[in-house]
Amino acid sequence: MSTMRIARVVAAKDLRIEWNSRVFVNQVLPFAGVTMVIFAFALDADSVLQRVAPGLVWLATMFSMLVLVQRAFAVETADGALDALRVAGVDPRAIYLGKAAALGVQLLVLEVVLLAAAVVLYGQTIPADGWVLLVTTLTSATCGLAAVGTLYGGLAAGFTGRETLLPLLTFPAVAPVLIGATRAVEAALGTAGAVVSDGWPWVGLLAVFAVAFGVGGALAFGPLIDE
Amino acid sequence: MTTTDPTLSPTGSDGARPATGAGTGTRGTRIIGIATIVAMGWLVAFGLGFSPEDRDQRESVRLLYVHVPTIWIAYLAFIVTAIASGMYFFGKKHSLGWDRLAGASAEIGTAFVAVTLVIGAMWGRLTWGVFWQWDARLTTTALLFVTYIGYLAVRRLDGTHEQRARRSAVIGMLAVLEIPLVHWSVRLWRSLHQEATVLGTDGDVSMDGLMLFSLFVGVVAFSLLYLWLVLHRTRVMAMEDLLDDRGLDDALAARRAEAGPVDAGPVDAGPVDSGPVDGNRMQEGAL
């Protein structure tokens, strides 16, 4: 059984769990939506909202990601399944890649929904020449977020205080993604006079980040979840 | 195979031999300590006294003689943490001494970053009128600080020494991955901070000679302080680990005693001194 096959099996299992339980659709998406709404309450002026909309989208993503990651590992620890995976000697890299892939899929859906919410709630428009940049940004940012989230989620799983340890470890680590993704989306949407060509250097950074943490995470996951 | 840490002994993980009952000081640390005090004295003298005020910043430039060395030494400390983490993780013996060095260095590095941020805020208030600005350097420093707070939090998670060491080593090495990425992204994002006035890219050193010397004294003084702190801290950690191990011996003895008068024959239940542990063997007869 190659690592990739097992990773696919793990990813499929995670997505199937989500399909059966619908926590993402019933809880996480509404949570993200509500976050977008209360941002408007806090930030009062329409002009302000329009200016910071890309940032708010990624902020809402970050907060929702915490919930997603906790959930991803709660299903593992509920009945000792992660232990069982370790006993089974399943390659930790496969577990990592599989769970990261499933997390990535959910994040991607989340981001698309949040962008749509931004279009509706914050008066954003997506110019024709911004689509390619937008899609590339979403993909590369998501890979980076999924890589970091799965890694630290695995570390924190099962410890008391995991709910606070997870953001403490994750947020500084994904700061580059927050910076880069927001700037790139601003460029794609033409926010505050940015042009599409401004965004590509950021995509480069996001891609490097994703690769660095993808590889680093796959290597680090095994030692981190072990007892 | 026993996993009692062979680096734990009254000689300490760095080989020096503290006098029994006298804490973690040795002749080496005493010398370094004195050198530190002398260097700090020089720093005060030059920083506050002999060096001139800056043309633009006037007296507040004196804060830089502390602010700049502390951040440099902090980076040095984190590099040491990363290297020590790697030595622990990839070394064949997985010697816990490396883990203790990594932890001690990170603790001191984090404290130094905190000092940098506080002094920097004071300097900023005097020079720019604000305590904080979201420019490249400040932002990366703040993120650096939080990153290592996270590292220290991971060190405090439950587990055996080996588990702690393994987790911390991985996180310590991941930090080496995170920091450059953070730097790159933040730098790309901002650049308002006073560009490196000491090592200016145009080649000429834009600080007055005496000011430069004061800065140099600051670097020396804080390096010595770092060294002194790291040596003591690693030794204290070694003693804490030793205490834990002895606690384990006591706990083992207590645990075995739970069995009560079940065992016939000699029972070796005393605490074992540090060093290779061999069987506390019990002759167990039939019930």
Next chain:
Amino acid sequence: MSVVDLDDAVAVLGRFPALAGATLRVEEGEIVLLRGPNGAGKTTLLRLCAGLLPLVRGTGTVLGLDLATHRESIRRTVGFLGHQNGLYLDLTVAENVRFWGSTVGASDAEMHAAMSRLDVAGRVADVAVSKLSAGQKRRAALACLIARRAQLWLLDEPHAGLDASARDELDDTLRQAAASGATMLVASHELDRAGSLATRTVDVVAGRVLEVPGAPGSGNQAGTGAEEGR
């Protein structure tokens, strides 16, 4: 080659030496009953043999592999069923078995056979695990174990939480597995049931292991390691 060979093994939970120097040798085909009060270290002993816990002091091998250095490899050959079932609560029985079987490349036929043996191949197969009774969950977990082709079974109080008929079914399954050559370590308070199953009994007391000649199930089966403290 013994299946399990521990010599003065120490394992800790946090700072507590749950296993305080256990010596045990188990030969192939044996079914060893671990008796002892709660807190004695039975679970820790099983988790240690499963390669889940690090060996802090002492030596040990499982299926010839060193516990200090080859925990990963040990894990692949061992089937551990603890207090928790290791199942995904939101998946059905069939989905769980399929997942676990896929991790070792088991065929559909094998997986179906595993489920049939545990009598979870019928309508139960498509029920989410969270909705099953304790006995059904336990059987589902054992089906996953079989699908994974484990060579050493480590069962931590497998009868716990089961009603009488479920316990009977479990015993049958274990007997069948034993008959087909599996080696088992079973920690249990069900001294009669497990006793009739077991070829040998040991007491786990305060983190150490004591042989119990003359106790139910113990016999002169593979008379090895009858005295500890070699």
